[in-house]
Amino acid sequence: MVQAQERTAVRAKKRFHHGDLREALIAATRDLLIEHGPDGFTLADACRRAGVTTAAPYKHFRDKQEIIEEIVARGFEELTAANAKAVAEGGPGTVAGITAIGLSYLDFAVAQPAVFRLMFGHKSKIRKVNHVDESGNRCLKSVIEQVAAYSRKHGHTADAEKIAIRLWTFVHGASSLELDGDYERVAPGLNVHDLIAGVTPKLLGAASEGRAPRGKKR
Amino acid sequence: MVQAQERTAVRAKKRFHHGDLREALIAATRDLLIEHGPDGFTLADACRRAGVTTAAPYKHFRDKQEIIEEIVARGFEELTAANAKAVAEGGPGTVAGITAIGLSYLDFAVAQPAVFRLMFGHKSKIRKVNHVDESGNRCLKSVIEQVAAYSRKHGHTADAEKIAIRLWTFVHGASSLELDGDYERVAPGLNVHDLIAGVTPKLLGAASEGRAPRGKKR
DNA sequence: TAACCTAAGTTAGATATGCTAACTTATTGA
DNA sequence: TCAATAAGTTAGCATATCTAACTTAGGTTA
Numbered sequence: 001m002v003q004a005q006e007r008t009a010v011r012a013k014k015r016f017h018h019g020d021l022r023e024a025l026i027a028a029t030r031d032l033l034i035e036h037g038p039d040g041f042t043l044a045d046a047c048r049r050a051g052v053t054t055a056a057p058y059k060h061f062r063d064k065q066e067i068i069e070e071i072v073a074r075g076f077e078e079l080t081a082a083n084a085k086a087v088a089e090g091g092p093g094t095v096a097g098i099t100a101i102g103l104s105y106l107d108f109a110v111a112q113p114a115v116f117r118l119m120f121g122h123k124s125k126i127r128k129v130n131h132v133d134e135s136g137n138r139c140l141k142s143v144i145e146q147v148a149a150y151s152r153k154h155g156h157t158a159d160a161e162k163i164a165i166r167l168w169t170f171v172h173g174a175s176s177l178e179l180d181g182d183y184e185r186v187a188p189g190l191n192v193h194d195l196i197a198g199v200t201p202k203l204l205g206a207a208s209e210g211r212a213p214r215g216k217k218r
Numbered sequence: 219m220v221q222a223q224e225r226t227a228v229r230a231k232k233r234f235h236h237g238d239l240r241e242a243l244i245a246a247t248r249d250l251l252i253e254h255g256p257d258g259f260t261l262a263d264a265c266r267r268a269g270v271t272t273a274a275p276y277k278h279f280r281d282k283q284e285i286i287e288e289i290v291a292r293g294f295e296e297l298t299a300a301n302a303k304a305v306a307e308g309g310p311g312t313v314a315g316i317t318a319i320g321l322s323y324l325d326f327a328v329a330q331p332a333v334f335r336l337m338f339g340h341k342s343k344i345r346k347v348n349h350v351d352e353s354g355n356r357c358l359k360s361v362i363e364q365v366a367a368y369s370r371k372h373g374h375t376a377d378a379e380k381i382a383i384r385l386w387t388f389v390h391g392a393s394s395l396e397l398d399g400d401y402e403r404v405a406p407g408l409n410v411h412d413l414i415a416g417v418t419p420k421l422l423g424a425a426s427e428g429r430a431p432r433g434k435k436r
Numbered sequence: 437t438a439a440c441c442t443a444a445g446t447t448a449g450a451t452a453t454g455c456t457a458a459c460t461t462a463t464t465g466a
Numbered sequence: 467t468c469a470a471t472a473a474g475t476t477a478g479c480a481t482a483t484c485t486a487a488c489t490t491a492g493g494t495t496a
Binding site: 037039113117120121122133136137140161165166168169170171172173174176177179180181182183185186187190195198199202203 | 255257331335338339340351354355358379383384386387388389390391392394395397398399400401403404405408413416417420421
């Protein structure tokens with residue numbers, strides 16, 4: 001038993017080879033991003049957490065930015081998946097379903113503010129543009145599809161892409177202002193969920209079709 | 219003449235006392251912010267531009283952040299003034315006037331992306347919260363007033379603050395997505411002015427009241 | 437099993453930044 | 467006029483990113 005513990009300790013602490021430093025660094029960076037925001041993070045800190053020297057990361061990443069790119073890419077995948085799940089639950093092609101996408105977007109932004117900022121923040125930070133663009137496109141495309149389905153169902157003739165962009169714009173604005181604390185300092189106590197749920201039908205041009213989905217606390 | 223030139227050269231280059239280093243540093247920082255974005259800027263660079271050593275700024279600012287705070291504060295003043303001017307020109311209490319505020323907000327964001335990001339970016343960066351909050355409040359308050367005036371005029375009963383927040387949210391989203399290049403990579407060629415001018419009446423609950431104000435190129 | 441190859445660490449160091457302390461120069465005003 | 471002070475300078479500390487050269491451990495193959 002003691003031997004086993006010792007072996008574990010050795011495996012965890014003393015081993016020359018870390019085991020999976022790449023993943024460990026990504027995880028540490030994410031944690032630091034959560035703790036200190038998108039700028040307060042340092043590579044050296046991540047190394048300390050992973051228990052390696054500050055030169056070690058360069059065996060796995062070209063530079064600091066490449067770690068960030070990896071995290072951004074994963075963020076887009078996560079967001080896309082969350083949106084898809086929201087649509088499926090809310091009901092494809094319905095106001096509720098489309099509202100659910102917006103709320104899922106907001107939830108993601110609030111849950112991972114730093115990652116969200118890196119994802120949509122000014123792009124010069126991101127070299128691996130292809131990958132990111134693809135994910136972004138997929139996100140919007142799914143909204144367009146839902147809006148188109150909704151329009152067909154209700155005999156609307158409006159341009160689905162135009163409406164989808166309006167929805168995205170509003171939801172992105174709400175998410176940004178919420179996670180940057182701008183609402184808080186100008187309109188404290190605002191319920192952002194209600195805000196999105198209230199405007200979505202308006203932008204869809206819906207008269208009414210039942211109430212908004214989940215109406216959580218804040 | 220030669221003497222005069224020499225004196226000028228001395229005044230510009232050699233003098234021990236800079237003359238107005240404080241303003242010079244603020245100007246240099248703004249330029250660097252424009253060139254390298256809100257993060258790429260270094261205090262040392264600003265010093266080089268102003269022609270002083272890297273220790274000089276600390277005679278005028280507590281630290282790097284204090285320069286940024288000054289720039290943010292001035293940004294809010296500028297934005298507030300621009301909005302006021304837009305309303306006056308577009309017509310107070312009209313759809314055109316309210317749309318003009320939104321477009322002025324957008325114009326500011328596009329003209330000074332880095333400053334805009336610092337102004338609305340996550341607030342932990344800003345210590346001098348009081349000043350900033352005041353300016354922010356004044357901005358929104360003027361929109362609320364315009365919406366209220368509009369509502370009175372048309373006999374609407376809607377909550378002016380609620381509508382103002384919806385407008386702000388949309389315009390802020392449009393500005394953010396535009397200046398971060400997110401529209402460009404997902405819907406190239408989009409006309410953001412039209413986007414704002416198209417949605418503003420909808421959010422105001424206006425049937426129609428004449429066309430949007432200026433309909434510039436992009 | 438032994439020996440080698442290579443992936444994945446390490447140490448050492450070059451360069452840059454933010455900021456402080458102690459010193460120097462110019463301006464100002466009593 | 468000269469002393470006080472505002473506004474620079476030099477020197478140096480701590481920390482960050484990243485490179486180069488070295489070392490160690492694991493896996494493959496003879």
